[in-house]
Amino acid sequence: MDQSRQSFLGKNSPQIIASLRVAIVGLGGGGSHIAQQLAHVGIGNFVLVDFDHVEDSNLNRLVGATAKDVNKARLKVDIIARQIKAVNPAMKITKITKPWQEDAEHLRDCHAIFGCVDSFSCRRDLEVFARRYLIPYIDIGMDVHPLPSGEFSISGQTVMSLPGELCLKCLGFLTDDLLALEAQNYRAAGGKPQVVWPNGVLASMAVGLFMQLYTPWHYSERPTLYLEYDGNESEVKLTPRWPYLEGKRCPHFNQIEDVGDPFFEHKE
Secondary structure, eight states, X not given: OOOGGGGGGOTTHHHHHHHOEEEEEOOSHHHHHHHHHHHHHTOOEEEEEOOOBOOGGGTTXXXXXXXXXXXXXXXXXXXXXXXXXXXXXXXXXXXXXXXXXXXXXXXXXXXXXXXXXXXXXXXXXXXXHHHHTTOXXXXXXXXXXXXTTSOEEEEEEEEEEOTTSOOTTTTTSXXXXXXXXXXXXXXTSOSOOOOHHHHHHHHHHHHHHXXXXXXXXXXXXXXXXXXXXXXXXXXXXXXXXXXXXXXXXXXXXXXXXTOSOTTOOOOO
């Protein structure tokens, strides 16, 4: 795979990128975009996690899915794996067709975990896992809200949780109230509105943050952790919470006590 057009990413960047292993949990609209972009960038190893098959309602946003896939009820992991292999047949892919918690050992040695899931509780669990194994966790999500005028507002965010940095709670993205409200109304809301272009924007933001972590093309004294997207204004900006977070440290995760395999026992 010729990566000469990406030489600005830095010395040895093709080798670095090809050696990386990433997990994508949730392969709907956002996850399919992330997989597509990472395949073109040249990531060498993928862990794809989704136990669902494609449906007709997915065709408005799931990159690579076709009407034939719907008719054959193909698994989303198979569709995304096909897309990745079409870019580079040499890429290594692990497919997980069950909840990620039931096959979590495949995520432990990843260089990043991308969360493209609907629920706040699933985001919380993914972040806890990622922190335990010192893995960057990058989350994307979008929503559509009705306005009093009868129009609709499209918004979304890309949030990155890094070991030693502020977590999703510190950033104000996850709160106890949100988690409690979700638990009370579990499955009551049904599927959220989704369209392809906001997912593409959010996925691009997530891939950009990931590339900043592992290639030297861009350096920032402190990494960007929370980007917000206003779909109506076609605007991406750093969260307005950021000035109030400068200099703060995360109190929710202990870098000594909360890391490593909790089931590991050392025997003399």
